[in-house]
Amino acid sequence: MFEQALQRAAVLQQLQRVKNELARPSDSRRRVAAPQVPSVTIDGQPITLTDYDLRIAAQELEKADKKENAQSSGQQGFEPAANRRGEMAPPLDNLAFFSREPAIGLLQSALEQYHLDEKPEGTATSVRRTAGEWEPVTERRLLNEFSETDPGWVASAVAMGLKLFRKPHPFKEQPAEFEIGNKARIFVVGDWGSGIERAQGIGRMMSEMIEKGGAQEQHVIHLGDVYYSGWGWEVDRRFLRYWPVQKERSDSISSWSLNGNHDMYSGGYGYFDRLLADPRFQRQQSASYFRLFNDNWQLLGLDTAYQDNTLEKLQTDWIRQQTVGSKCKTMLLSHHQPFTVYEKDSIKMDATLKNVLHEGGIRAWLFGHEHRCILYNESLKIKYPRLIGHGGVPVYMSHRKNDPFDPPVAYEYRGFIEGGPLGIEHWAPFGFAVLDFDNAKIGARYFYEDGFAHPDPENGEVIE
DSSP states (O other), rough: OOGGGGGEEEEEEEEHHHHHHHHHTTTTSSOOOOOOOOOOOOOTEEEOHHHHHHHHHHHHHHHHHHHHHHHHSSSSSSSOOOOTTTOOOOOOOGTTTOSSSSHHHHHHHHHIIIIIISSOOTOOEEOOTTTTTOOOOSSSEESSSSTOHHHHHHHHHHHHHHHHHHHOOOOOOOOOOEOOOSSSEEEOSHHHHHHHOHHHHHHHHHHHHHHTTTOOOOOEEESSSSSSTTOOHHHIIGGGGGGOOOOGGGSSSEEOOOTTTTTGTTTTHIIIITTTTTTGGGTTTTOOEEEEEOOOEEEEEEOOOOTTTSHHHHHHHHHHHHTTOOEEEEEEEEOSSSSSOOOOSOOOOOHTTTTHHTTTOOOOEOOOSSOOEEEEOOOOTEEEEEOEEOOOOOOOOOOOOTOOOTTTEEEOOOEEEEEEESOOOEOEEEEEEEEEETTTEEEEEEEEEEEEESSSSSTTTEEE
């Protein structure tokens, strides 16, 4: 990722250029070949763009522009706090704009792809910052801003993504099932697929712990989201390239990934046909939901993104089938959260599973989507709700160390790292969770990029 594509003002400036291009009469609009989408077909036909697709793209970008001007589609709840001298960091949208509006996410992807792949040969497009200069968001920037971007090419790329978004990849109805040992280790990381340098570092940390684990049974689960829009090229460059499980260990260490909202912005084709097709994810059998189980626990990985922030009915029925009368304790895994204390978006997951939750059939629920790590007190009859969404998206730590927790928050690590343009930004550290299954009990530790586990570095917590 380069810094200009992460700046809201710069992205919206490009949005105007693309809108102007699409507003031109079709006979005067510069004809640009649609970006290639390898191996993607709809109803068996290769993807092509029509004037209708471009008109729909123009309408969607116009709606996105109006919504964006009314309220940012970037990350909520990370307002910068003043430091001891009263200085304020810049708004997060100036430095780490990750839009949740599909059309704008696709625009960000198109701008990145153009400058990575479509620039004339020999033209320098981006550089790393000078050696020794550390940036918490990205170390790459364009040499020439967006001045040389072709709005016709970008418009075609966005239109292609919106066409796929309207007719997504078919949903695989049959879930995967896999038996794990009563003593096993599972790594859980959420919202990790940004590919930025710090996210790569989290991948290396997990990989090192996997190697230290030796011959013990180990699994790695991603809770979803490859940025900005889940294109196949983004899956390759930002996810698979840095996944902590080495390909030569794919037979001994299983990998799993849930579907996230960003994965669906380009129709989910990159997720289903590229990510899940990787040999390391072979046990998932190309399904976006799955069940891992042993004698004591069952982990139900849900797809909450194919239908944004909710579940396909067959998943709801499947959850009831697995939980009613089960002798195993149940842990849910999902991208979207069942509740929140920070975000203003509507929460649908608790309503979708209202009956199951009312029966008290869910012991623990690990989820992402919000880019934080929070341990919640018992809520919705879930004894252990845990937000694990801090894998790879830069956000501010907007609280001071001794600020009280907002109920039902039981614990949130308030440490931060400094860096950035002004050197006064307080960046929340990235991290992941490690679950050590020991028959009926699970030892849980929450690691951060500083190398420490919280809240108890020695013992972690016990989920039982």
